[in-house]
Amino acid sequence: MALNTSLPVLIVDDYQTMLRIIRNLLKQIGFNDVDEAKDGSEALGKLKEKKYGLVISDWNMAPMTGFELLQKVRADAELGSLPFIMITAEAKTENVVAAKQAGVNNYIVKPFNADTLRSKISAVLGE
Amino acid sequence: MRLPPPISFDPLSLDLLAQSRESIAARRHAEIMRGMAAIHASLEPSSGASKALLDQIRTDLREALHLKEELDAITESIQRTKREIATLHSHNPGGQVTSVTDELGAVVCGTEAATNSILAAAEEIDEITGTLASRLSGPDAEMARRISDRVITIFEACNFQDITGQRISKVVGSMKFIEERVTQMAQIWGGLESFNDVEAFKVPDREGDEALLNGPALDSDPNRTSQDAIDALFG
Numbered sequence: 001m002a003l004n005t006s007l008p009v010l011i012v013d014d015y016q017t018m019l020r021i022i023r024n025l026l027k028q029i030g031f032n033d034v035d036e037a038k039d040g041s042e043a044l045g046k047l048k049e050k051k052y053g054l055v056i057s058d059w060n061m062a063p064m065t066g067f068e069l070l071q072k073v074r075a076d077a078e079l080g081s082l083p084f085i086m087i088t089a090e091a092k093t094e095n096v097v098a099a100k101q102a103g104v105n106n107y108i109v110k111p112f113n114a115d116t117l118r119s120k121i122s123a124v125l126g127e
Numbered sequence: 128m129r130l131p132p133p134i135s136f137d138p139l140s141l142d143l144l145a146q147s148r149e150s151i152a153a154r155r156h157a158e159i160m161r162g163m164a165a166i167h168a169s170l171e172p173s174s175g176a177s178k179a180l181l182d183q184i185r186t187d188l189r190e191a192l193h194l195k196e197e198l199d200a201i202t203e204s205i206q207r208t209k210r211e212i213a214t215l216h217s218h219n220p221g222g223q224v225t226s227v228t229d230e231l232g233a234v235v236c237g238t239e240a241a242t243n244s245i246l247a248a249a250e251e252i253d254e255i256t257g258t259l260a261s262r263l264s265g266p267d268a269e270m271a272r273r274i275s276d277r278v279i280t281i282f283e284a285c286n287f288q289d290i291t292g293q294r295i296s297k298v299v300g301s302m303k304f305i306e307e308r309v310t311q312m313a314q315i316w317g318g319l320e321s322f323n324d325v326e327a328f329k330v331p332d333r334e335g336d337e338a339l340l341n342g343p344a345l346d347s348d349p350n351r352t353s354q355d356a357i358d359a360l361f362g
Contacts, residue, residue: 017242024249028279089290110289111287112286
């Protein structure tokens, strides 16, 4: 089944280079409606303004981390079911378990490649 | 003037006198010997209790000597530590760790700039390839697709920059932690100023060609020579 690449995607990372890399890889996959935020609080603001189909977020950011963003999204009545993928260098088991318990849909450890990103997005979007 | 008559000694009287002197000497000798015996007796433990006391004193003395050795070793260690800190401070008054963290920061900035240049070039190649592919067909279009695939590989490879930056940040954090601990130790001993009188270890000066091997200079390095200045020097 084809991936629905028309969905708007919000990518969140405090590192401009990583935003650029993810944006380009999403473009290669077919996603063209891609917005960026540099931390959790900015992302939360954008999520309130526009209806996104997927959030791809880093963990380690300030002032609001990706983990806090995930918790706030899951606690929000409107955003609660929004597909959420974590892409992070935090590879310890405790991180993965905490994210899973907080309701993340999938988890990618940096560095990653386009195939991994594609497969996780497919798994999360159920296609 | 008339001289007094010469004294005459009775031989019997002289003999008695000699015997009397010998008797006195013998008595004195006996008294001295008794005194010495008394002193010896007082020095020599004569009972179990005084021997135990002496043993205790000997044990205490050994422990005191051992304690002194330990204190000497501690003093030596403190002096060596102070000299190490003084050496660290004198070798780079601005802070050795600060210098290293600046270098590492420059590594992050340098690789980030290079990564962004690579990404910009790859994005442009990707865009051109996309335009080209739409105009091509057959094997030529396939070649354009292969170029596009390789561009994805470039994007993927640029992941390293983020990871490298985070790893270096961890190293910088650890080094700053060590620097803070060293500074705290220096504060305990009265601050870095109190180390001015401490003799630092001699750091061997670099000589010859080695003295010229300084590596890349930071932009903030006052000894850094700009290309413009070099060009001016060469006319």
